[in-house]
Amino acid sequence: MKIAPVTVGDCIAALAFLLSLYAVISTSRFNNRQRKLIEGQERLNEVVFARESVEATKAKEADLGASFVKLGSNSYRLKVWNRGKATARRVRLEFPEGNECVMESDVEAKFPMELLEPQHSVELIAVVGLNTKRKHPMRLCWDDDSGDDHQKRVYPTL
Structure with missing residues (x-):
């Protein structure tokens, strides 16, 4: 069995494949970080909303x-x-x-x-x-x- 010689096109295709694989992995990591950031922002919004609700209630109360x-x-x-x-x-x-x-x-x-x-x-x-x-x-x-x-x-x- 004879192995075909590696051409410049094959090298470029391999590099393109590796670069696209790196891009997919980087995008996946970025999306995970983005999702965690959005979840953290939602939790923070809930805490701020709860605090504002308590303040609004206290503004109506005499002590x-x-x-x-x-x-x-x-x-x-x-x-x-x-x-x-x-x-x-x-x-x-x-x-x-x-x-x-x-x-x-x-x-x-x-x-x-x-x-x-x-x-x-x-x-x-x-x-x-x-x-x-x-x-x-x-x-x-x-x-x-x-x-x-x-x-x-x-x-x-x-």
Whole structure:
């Protein structure tokens, strides 16, 4: 059996085949990297969307709290504040275990409060004696743009 001599055309054809094989492998690797990049971008978009959804929800919520503030040597106030991003409406203050330190007339005069704007507060006069308990459970109730009848139990201490 006789082997045919290798011609220049055969060499060019072999080089063209090797070059096309290299191009197919390179394109396949590039497509895999591109697919992974697109998947990563989609995951990032989902995270950003979730974060924006949470922020949009928080923008509609009021966040109320309460604490006692000492003024001078023997004077106290109960401070109720809104640190949320939305206005609290129809704010109510309830004392499930009884009210023994905040002046009832002050509570009746100020609550239910029609509006409590973000970053604003209201103060109530507190009467503190030697036999006054140190922890006073209370319930804050309010409505805001995210819904009605929100409740939060707080435990301000003297």
